[in-house]
Amino acid sequence: MEEIKINHLKVKTVLTKSNLPIAGYSVNPYVGCTHACKYCYACFMKRFTGHTEAWGTFLDVKHWERIKNPRRYAGQTMIVGSVTDGYNPQEEVFCRTRAFLEEMQGSGINLIITTKSDLVLRDLDLIKTFPSPLISWSINTLDENFKDDMDRAVSIGRRIAAMKKCHEEGIRTTCFISPIFPEITRVFEIIEKIKDFCDYIWLENLNLRGNFKADIMGYITEKYTDLVPLYEQIYSKNDMSYWMALDKKVAEYAATNGFLYVTDEEPFLRNPTGKPIIINYFYHSQIKQSAKNR
Ligand code: SF4
Helix, strand or coil: CCCCEEEEEEECCCEEECCCCCCCEEECCEECCCCCCCCCHHHHHHHHHCCCCCCCCEEEEEEECCCCCHHHHCCCEEEECCCCCCCCCCHHHHCHHHHHHHHCCCCCCEEEEEECCCHHHHHHHHHCCCCCCEEEEECCCCCHHHHHHHCCCCCHHHHHHHHHHHHHCCCEEEEEEEEECCCCCCHHHHHHHHHHHCCEEEEEECCCCCCCHHHHHHHHHHHCHHHHHHHHHHHCCCCCHHHHHHHHHHHHHHHHHCCCEEECCCCCCCCCCCCCEEEECCCCHHHHHHHHCC
């Protein structure tokens, strides 16, 4: 494995005001992410932090001033891991995400953790003390070979096992099917696999507006040659019909199987069905509108 360049960084705060639809604050205890996903949109962080190394080969460990009066954030939603994974393998040594959870004990915040790791299980003792915590695992394939081609995080099997364990422990869980690779991500197979221990299923399409577009298109050309025309149609000609058709299929699947299918407007909707709620985070407004009208 490539050597990771570790730096230590003193910062005023680990809290950043967020304009994400689901959280008022984001919490990123690290700069960079050693999961090194090939499609990582967060690699734009390099521009702001002066890093010239390849994404995934460096990690800045943040050391912040202790959060003053955590209780003043009561009722606010904080998401850990918007441009890093707070449970990257180095967290096992540096424990910065754990430090954040310790500082926020008793604060009354709504805690969301997004990860591709099962290291989060280490901190269940702390996580359980938050009012209604939610942990999300990104899973966009059941094919471990494709996963290995795309990231250096733990296997899909380990992510699913962690999700199951958390669900059994009474923690709300999300399967974040993201990014959906057209004709590669088997959305319904994933849903069938996790539906019994998952509260929410978030769907997000692959977006190739970043610098990584050439890498992903190169990968598709090499490994999924048959799909090149489809990817060209979507990512060069901006044809949305694939996403609209998928949206329709999800709606049909949801209706047939008794799942609620909604847009991103209510990410914490309480579940009247006893089955996971499927939430559409496709970026296209027409598609959102289409799901909204249901
Ligand atoms: S886990 Fe998230 S932040 Fe980390 S490299 Fe992958 S997409 Fe980027």
